[in-house]
Amino acid sequence: MQQPPAESGMTIEQVDTPALLVDLDAFERNLERMAQWVERAGVRLRAHAKTHKCAAIALRQMALGAVGVCCQKVSEAEALVDGGVPDVLVSNQVVGARKLERLAALAARARVGVCVDNASNVEELSRVMSDAHTQLGVLVEVDVGAGRCGVDPGEPALALARLVAASPGLRFDGLQAYHGSAQHIRSYDERRAAIEAAIARTRETVDLLAANGLGCHTVGGAGTGSFHFESASGVYNELQCGSYAFMDADYARNQAQRGEPSSEFEHSLFVLATVMSVAKPGFAVVDAGLKPIAVDAGLPTVDEPAGAEYARPSDEHGRIGRGTSNVALELGDRVRLIPGHCDPTVNLHDWYVAVRGGVVEEVWRVDARGAIF
Amino acid sequence: MQQPPAESGMTIEQVDTPALLVDLDAFERNLERMAQWVERAGVRLRAHAKTHKCAAIALRQMALGAVGVCCQKVSEAEALVDGGVPDVLVSNQVVGARKLERLAALAARARVGVCVDNASNVEELSRVMSDAHTQLGVLVEVDVGAGRCGVDPGEPALALARLVAASPGLRFDGLQAYHGSAQHIRSYDERRAAIEAAIARTRETVDLLAANGLGCHTVGGAGTGSFHFESASGVYNELQCGSYAFMDADYARNQAQRGEPSSEFEHSLFVLATVMSVAKPGFAVVDAGLKPIAVDAGLPTVDEPAGAEYARPSDEHGRIGRGTSNVALELGDRVRLIPGHCDPTVNLHDWYVAVRGGVVEEVWRVDARGAIF
Numbered sequence: 060m061q062q063p064p065a066e067s068g069m070t071i072e073q074v075d076t077p078a079l080l081v082d083l084d085a086f087e088r089n090l091e092r093m094a095q096w097v098e099r100a101g102v103r104l105r106a107h108a109k110t111h112k113c114a115a116i117a118l119r120q121m122a123l124g125a126v127g128v129c130c131q132k133v134s135e136a137e138a139l140v141d142g143g144v145p146d147v148l149v150s151n152q153v154v155g156a157r158k159l160e161r162l163a164a165l166a167a168r169a170r171v172g173v174c175v176d177n178a179s180n181v182e183e184l185s186r187v188m189s190d191a192h193t194q195l196g197v198l199v200e201v202d203v204g205a206g207r208c209g210v211d212p213g214e215p216a217l218a219l220a221r222l223v224a225a226s227p228g229l230r231f232d233g234l235q236a237y238h239g240s241a242q243h244i245r246s247y248d249e250r251r252a253a254i255e256a257a258i259a260r261t262r263e264t265v266d267l268l269a270a271n272g273l274g275c276h277t278v279g280g281a282g283t284g285s286f287h288f289e290s291a292s293g294v295y296n297e298l299q300c301g302s303y304a305f306m307d308a309d310y311a312r313n314q315a316q317r318g319e320p321s322s323e324f325e326h327s328l329f330v331l332a333t334v335m336s337v338a339k340p341g342f343a344v345v346d347a348g349l350k351p352i353a354v355d356a357g358l359p360t361v362d363e364p365a366g367a368e369y370a371r372p373s374d375e376h377g378r379i380g381r382g383t384s385n386v387a388l389e390l391g392d393r394v395r396l397i398p399g400h401c402d403p404t405v406n407l408h409d410w411y412v413a414v415r416g417g418v419v420e421e422v423w424r425v426d427a428r429g430a431i432f
Numbered sequence: 433m434q435q436p437p438a439e440s441g442m443t444i445e446q447v448d449t450p451a452l453l454v455d456l457d458a459f460e461r462n463l464e465r466m467a468q469w470v471e472r473a474g475v476r477l478r479a480h481a482k483t484h485k486c487a488a489i490a491l492r493q494m495a496l497g498a499v500g501v502c503c504q505k506v507s508e509a510e511a512l513v514d515g516g517v518p519d520v521l522v523s524n525q526v527v528g529a530r531k532l533e534r535l536a537a538l539a540a541r542a543r544v545g546v547c548v549d550n551a552s553n554v555e556e557l558s559r560v561m562s563d564a565h566t567q568l569g570v571l572v573e574v575d576v577g578a579g580r581c582g583v584d585p586g587e588p589a590l591a592l593a594r595l596v597a598a599s600p601g602l603r604f605d606g607l608q609a610y611h612g613s614a615q616h617i618r619s620y621d622e623r624r625a626a627i628e629a630a631i632a633r634t635r636e637t638v639d640l641l642a643a644n645g646l647g648c649h650t651v652g653g654a655g656t657g658s659f660h661f662e663s664a665s666g667v668y669n670e671l672q673c674g675s676y677a678f679m680d681a682d683y684a685r686n687q688a689q690r691g692e693p694s695s696e697f698e699h700s701l702f703v704l705a706t707v708m709s710v711a712k713p714g715f716a717v718v719d720a721g722l723k724p725i726a727v728d729a730g731l732p733t734v735d736e737p738a739g740a741e742y743a744r745p746s747d748e749h750g751r752i753g754r755g756t757s758n759v760a761l762e763l764g765d766r767v768r769l770i771p772g773h774c775d776p777t778v779n780l781h782d783w784y785v786a787v788r789g790g791v792v793e794e795v796w797r798v799d800a801r802g803a804i805f
Contacts, residue, residue: 060433061507061802075530077804109747131748134434151748154708154719154764157448176711177763200711207749208709208717239746335527336581338549338573344581346527349776351804354728355745372728373612374482374775375504375524375804376580390550391527402747403722407779409802428802429434429782431450431724431748 063410069419076333077347079408083415085327094123100290107301112427114142133161138427140169148172163191172196174235188228197223198235203257205239212260233275236261242284247316254288262294307401309356334392343379343388348372353403359396436783442792449706450720452781456788458700467496473663480674485800487515506534511800513542521545536564545569547608561601570596571608576630578612585633606648609634615657620689627661635667680774682729707765716752716761721745726776732769
């Protein structure tokens with residue numbers, strides 16, 4: 060693990076770069092907006108911690124009413140529980156003896172859940188949990204349009220739910236019905252249509268299970284790009300939004316309807332970079348390339364100086380063109396970048412530098428950085 | 433830091449995933465091929481450790497004749513020196529008081545060099561090194577066509593070299609003349625033309641410096657895609673290749689001329705993944721997405737099962753289509769992926785699992801993982 064790039068009380072000028080910066084005012088407004096939303100909508104929030112990988116942030120979300128967090132990996136869940144988070148859903152399939160044993164050990168220390176889409180996996184989970192004398196909450200994952208994991212809605216989900224409910228060591232908690240690929244559909248109307256189809260598939264499955272005596276305590280799903288649709292569905296009762304805390308350049312490209320709540324979230328996550336070369340006319344080179352910024356969802360945009368443009372990332376360099384800005388950058392100048400995709404960008408850093416009014420207020424560890432197991 | 437996904441003596445089936453796998457036979461052949469090449473060509477190798485970030489690998493390269501390694505960041509150099517590497521060039525500009533102080537501390541512990549392209553940076557380096565009573569080797573970086581850092585060839589390079597040579601605490605070592613963007617030009621002839629232009633600019637600058645009494649102990653540059661051109665130039669004397677040790681899917685897309693030495697390097701780096709969902713017809717889902725695999729230079733290709741295809745990465749998932757393979761993947765099956773770009777992929781992992789004949793022989797730490805400062 061790297062040494063932190065800053066200490067509390069430093070000015071932002073003293074922060075070493077490239078650093079992962081959180082604008083605390085914007086971040087806290089984002090957390091409060093979501094907390095108000097779920098309260099008004101009468102649903103629960105189980106914030107997705109794959110975005111932030113940070114127990115300090117998870118606990119802030121829970122302090123504002125979130126019932127717990129989600130994550131995608133057993134090792135992420137371990138890092139969060141180690142950091143004091145009492146309730147973690149691994150919103151993903153877990154396969155393999157070593158991982159199941161770790162999951163069982165974790166279930167003895169915290170309220171832990173997992174998703175399933177395969178009968179033999181359910182049987183193995185049941186055996187390992189029974190052997191460990193522990194109990195695991197289980198959501199049956201239904202593919203509601205994402206085309207990734209999950210059984211088909213209806214009968215296949217019912218069959219798997221019955222198996223879970225009958226399996227020692229497992230507690231049938233309900234359905235996982237997340238439509239991941241819909242989150243970044245640019246057009247508001249197309250996004251709504253995709254989620255309405257997901258809601259219909261979920262409703263059909265919930266009703267079928269109920270008719271067969273299987274109640275769903277949890278019907279989970281929804282992301283930052285769609286949660287207002289699921290909230291209003293009357294079917295989903297637990298939202299799994301993550302990016303809302305930070306936002307990113309990719310979410311900013313979604314076309315939001317006027318009044319759509321996701322359009323109220325602010326960019327609160329930045330990569331702070333330093334100009335390290337001004338040898339060539341027409342651009343400056345900053346010290347932040349592919350290693351501190353994920354580019355899978357496009358290049359970062361430049362927050363400061365406004366109007367400047369980031370281009371040509373290599374491992375440890377990026378070019379800043381003047382764009383529509385009037386700023387001629389000099390050696391040592393700072394540039395504030397908005398990552399294209401917040402989740403994999405966070406995963407490149409060991410520390411958050413949380414800043415308010417130009418001063419470092421806190422430094423948080425990215426507890427589950429690299430937690431890929 | 434994560435726990436290692438394997439221990440020495442395990443079979444490959446026991447390795448937890450996603451894991452960064454090194455095929456030791458292929459890896460050692462790559463290292464030996466390069467060692468033989470530089471010996472025959474009469475040039476030095478200073479292998480680029482930004483690729484592997486691993487002291488154990490750096491020491492293997494040096495055991496085969498490399499004079500030292502390069503890296504891009506002070507914190508990378510620290511991690512390598514901590515791991516026992518005695519000679520490290522930061523083949524990059526270093527800007528900012530905190531970083532310069534760390535560089536000075538490091539120069540007291542190992543042979544350390546840095547690149548410069550700015551007079552005020554030279555003055556600050558000189559002041560910090562003098563204050564620390566240490567000496568730093570300095571290469572003047574010349575832009576030979578990459579359009580990133582580096583002063584122009586000829587007079588601007590001479591002026592900066594004179595300043596370095598006259599600065600206390602600094603030792604003028606020569607020129608850095610790396611043409612990064614040429615490494616991945618697909619056409620052999622276009623790649624050769626780009627490097628021939630770089631060689632001409634470098635030769636002109638070396639000659640001008642010599643005519644002014646400034647000899648270049650080191651003329652460094654070259655990457656895996658071009659080193660045979662620089663080797664034969666009679667101008668470059670220190671190669672900085674890194675990817676040759678591992679290779680990746682992007683380098684495999686370069687069109688190699690028959691007999692071109694880079695075409696002899698083998699893929700030795702893989703991401704081992706596990707099938708975690710087979711709920712949908714037509715594809716399997718593996719547990720390796722954007723967090724263990726960098727996709728900036730394209731998606732991974734599938735090494736095993738041969739002919740299968742990787743698609744649609746999300747944070748922790750990827751879809752494996754059958755492609756031209758005949759294999760119907762089952763839950764728990766293993767898939768061996770060749771990363772699109774080795775350097776940023778390595779940076780996502782804490783451990784290498786070095787395998788020979790299906791057995792884990794060694795587990796190496798990615799010492800400089802996340803060393804972005």
